[in-house]
Amino acid sequence: MSDIFELTSLSGIAASLLSIGDHRYMMDNNPGMKDQVIHLIGLLRSAMFPHVFGGVTGDDMGSAAFAVEYALRAAAQLLEQLLNTVQPEVSHAEQVRLFLQQLPEVKECLETDTQAAYDGDPAAMSTEEIMLAYPAFEAISIYRMAHILYGMKIPMLPRMMTEYAHQITGIDIHPGATIGRFFFIDHGTGVVIGETCTIGDHVKLYQGVTLGAKSFELDENGNPVKGIKRHPDIGSHVVIYAGATILGGNTRIGDHCTIGGNVWLTHSVEAGRTVLPAEERGTMIV
Numbered sequence: 001m002s003d004i005f006e007l008t009s010l011s012g013i014a015a016s017l018l019s020i021g022d023h024r025y026m027m028d029n030n031p032g033m034k035d036q037v038i039h040l041i042g043l044l045r046s047a048m049f050p051h052v053f054g055g056v057t058g059d060d061m062g063s064a065a066f067a068v069e070y071a072l073r074a075a076a077q078l079l080e081q082l083l084n085t086v087q088p089e090v091s092h093a094e095q096v097r098l099f100l101q102q103l104p105e106v107k108e109c110l111e112t113d114t115q116a117a118y119d120g121d122p123a124a125m126s127t128e129e130i131m132l133a134y135p136a137f138e139a140i141s142i143y144r145m146a147h148i149l150y151g152m153k154i155p156m157l158p159r160m161m162t163e164y165a166h167q168i169t170g171i172d173i174h175p176g177a178t179i180g181r182f183f184f185i186d187h188g189t190g191v192v193i194g195e196t197c198t199i200g201d202h203v204k205l206y207q208g209v210t211l212g213a214k215s216f217e218l219d220e221n222g223n224p225v226k227g228i229k230r231h232p233d234i235g236s237h238v239v240i241y242a243g244a245t246i247l248g249g250n251t252r253i254g255d256h257c258t259i260g261g262n263v264w265l266t267h268s269v270e271a272g273r274t275v276l277p278a279e280e281r282g283t284m285i286v
Helices: 002-007 010-019 033-048 061-086 093-101 103-120 127-133 135-151 157-169
Strands: 184-186 204-206 210-212 245-247 274-277 283-285
Touching: 033 061, 033 103, 033 135, 033 157, 061 093, 061 157, 093 103, 103 127, 103 135, 103 184, 127 135, 135 157, 135 184
Parallel strands: 184 204, 210 245
Antiparallel strands: 274 283
């Protein structure tokens, strides 16, 4: 180790590192922010499902109410702390209140998602199994919480939440996507759902499905144009099988459609149609 110190000056390297980049817009130091985001997710899940994630047993509603209120209070404090980190120039008490008020709606959506998983997978033995063992519930539950924050125009935090879900499940759902009720992703690994994608009710995806952008419009400087519609719209009661790719902001898949595995689509499909892969001919609509 002494030889290393003789060969180089650590203070010089430190100075060089600090001279690179623009530090004016960096957040105040907040060690462990990723861990705090993960802890927030756990607290919010405990509040919504205390008998599954919150350690509540039996049917004692008094104990359940105490546990939920404790989780909500801890989540509110942590969320305000995180918001103060990403937006230190404003007060966040009202945003925290508005977010917590929407948790019952998030739970209602997740109840339908869990039911869709139970109904759509013969291997599912219970709703508790789905919540504890299925990557789809992990990713979708985090997405639904992050989507609320995204709609409130909170920077960074919703992306950190969904990228954590991406990291542990392989399911990449942008928090800006709009997804209806009774949503299920079977198996899940490799699924990508883009920011401006919309999905109706009773939709089922299999592994490897991409709902993405066909291409990026560029400005006069050659940079991607932000804030435009780039991803497809999926109707209700649609099934999309493994490996299918559907691209483009003008692409719409109508209600009651079935999209076969490994299909590549950049055009819309009328309601009630089935799209199958066809050798050497792209896709076949029946």
